[in-house]
């Protein structure tokens with residue numbers, strides 16, 4: 001008002017005075033106008049705080065640690081000044097309304113994202129208003145993105161609503177139980193918060209069917225995550241979890257900041273400072289950084305509890321402090337130190353191992369996790385678990401185990417279904433895997449969720465010669481232990497020390513082992529036939545594979561949706577991988593004796609007969625082996641969701657097989673039901689090229705196989721076949737003569753078929 005009066009006075013003086021004091025008045029006018037501008041600017045900032053229209057931003061140091069300010073770097077990996085930088089320029093920038101902010105995925109403005117719906121433009125909220133952070137950078141493309149990144153590093157944020165109104169998810173991973181216990185403890189403490197709106201949900205990370213459901217997408221829009229993570233110097237499922245978070249952060253198909261949809265997160269680390277001072281809680285700290293890198297907002301500092309002494313008390317203290325903070329609506333300073341350069345993302349993308357985490361700014365402060373770990377080291381809980389389950393761990397990634405059918409055959413009680421279907425005698429068969437790790441988490445797997453999982457090989461590698469030698473030793477020492485078992489037939493016992501067959505399956509994914517072809521060659525050199533089962537997720541090694549006696553591919557479901565449900569594969573492109581594997585069977589590997597292995601799980605994969613037929617048409621296998629799933633224990637805490645209701649009866653399996661066979665015949669594909677082993681719910685469909693002169697030839701002539709191998713010439717699946725004996729044909733049950741059928745006490749033979757399958761704690765490989 002005053003400036004307008006002064007301006008008018010100056011004009012009037014000019015008119016009256018004839019311009020003599022005009023210069024003075026002009027200067028006065030300029031001063032007045034400048035003063036008017038200044039006062040408007042202050043009120044705009046205030047309004048800006050409330051409306052997000054305009055703000056004054058002080059460019060601050062990014063808080064990095066590499067001795068370089070991010071503002072000074074150009075095309076280099078450098079970090080920032082770590083607080084020593086003095087380049088604090090004033091800058092006026094405009095802030096877009098939140099709708100525009102949402103669409104900009106390069107910068108994350110939690111100031112807007114977590115704005116309280118209750119925040120009024122005046123009153124008590126006003127003094128707690130967060131500093132406004134610009135969303136727009138000058139220019140466009142990568143340059144603009146780089147400008148924006150510096151703003152993303154620090155922001156004072158408030159929550160959309162009260163934190164205690166959020167849906168809390170407590171994730172844990174545990175090998176020995178401490179993290180599980182701590183997750184429950186945390187849940188208990190948080191549940192006591194007065195006015196907590198929803199009860200916390202506890203989830204075992206290792207049992208999640210798909211990490212993406214929680215770490216790319218979020219279950220509810222008000223999700224608040226707490227991660228309870230132990231650290232293991234040895235390989236553990238946490239490695240895979242961290243690897244997935246890292247891959248998500250680098251995957252161009254995934255939103256750059258998928259976890260900004262969370263209300264927030266915090267990580268509680270468990271460890272042992274006394275034994276691992278250098279690596280104390282290192283995996284929890286890594287998880288904390290990766291959650292931030294994915295856009296998560298840290299609502300409470302990472303906890304580090306040494307569990308050696310008094311662990312529960314420390315966890316309780318952390319949980320109580322957290323509970324107190326959750327009830328506090330003060331804004332939170334969000335800071336993420338993204339000091340690596342955009343141009344280097346591609347380079348980082350190519351790297352697979354966790355060691356590459358070092359490249360990410362703050363992560364470089366963490367202990368070096370880059371060395372290749374042993375898949376199963378002797379002091380790891382996984383090793384103890386496996387040996388408790390009867391495995392002999394060979395080297396650091398292979399295992400052998402005596403199958404219950406080996407024992408049964410030694411006692412004259414019959415071999416497994418592979419005897420009926422293919423002529424493999426159980427007492428001379430060694431079950432082995434050169435990779436205890438797998439790239440799937442099948443619902444019917446008996447690994448109980450603790451074995452290592454990974455998409456690719458990321459461990460130390462043992463020599464194939466070493467594995468075979470030690471596996472045979474392990475197998476023979478277990479056979480020796482059976483000499484005192486009542487009913488063992490001396491002749492079979494003696495023969496058992498000359499292994500004739502090797503089932504490369506057992507558990508894990510054998511084809512992941514980098515020297516699988518050489519390993520198979522070594523088996524053949526010792527006169528041991530090879531039965532390799534793979535999960536149709538690794539087309540490259542499948543293509544490169546040398547001759548095997550029989551090559552299996554597991555087809556656990558016929559459609560993409562069902563396969564995801566049954567196998568819980570780690571690969572996002574699991575379906576394409578499976579189709580590629582089938583194509584390889586039909587083309588590059590068509591000289592092999594190929595088998596589709598179908599494991600039927602009621603309620604999961606038993607309905608889509610036509611879709612199965614489509615896959616058979618694609619892969620044209622020699623055989624389709626259909627087997628009802630077996631029950632591997634209760635669903636409590638072992639990651640296996642199957643119950644007895646999911647185990648099909650033999651009749652249900654035969655109905656399925658008949659339907660599939662007739663569908664294939666209708667399509668003009670020559671397949672028919674050939675053999676069975678009713679005792680283990682197993683039936684074989686064979687290509688009719690194996691029905692010669694009206695007689696099925698599904699058995700293998702092993703002598704002929706080795707003869708052909710020695711000759712060095714090329715040969716195919718039809719060159720080492722043998723007639724299927726009468727007792728093994730479909731309809732005859734498949735129980736080999738010369739054995740005595742054993743029925744469990746009090747069980748009628750009719751019931752036995754299903755009960756037997758249930759009692760088996762493992763799927764016969």
Ligand SMILES: Cc1cc2nc3c(=O)[nH]c(=O)nc-3n(C[C@H](O)[C@H](O)[C@H](O)COP(=O)(O)O)c2cc1C
Nearest residue numbers: 174175176177178179230231233271272276280281
């Ligand atoms: C083989 C082995 C390796 C371990 N390595 C580390 C480590 O590197 N850093 C650490 O802080 N604690 C380490 N620990 C300690 C565990 O993290 C700690 O015992 C934790 O409470 C285990 O949690 P869990 O029972 O839920 O698996 C290790 C423990 C074992 C048995």
Ligand code: SF4
Nearest residue numbers: 438440442445507508
């Ligand atoms: S069943 Fe086989 S493929 Fe499936 S998770 Fe177990 S080991 Fe892996």
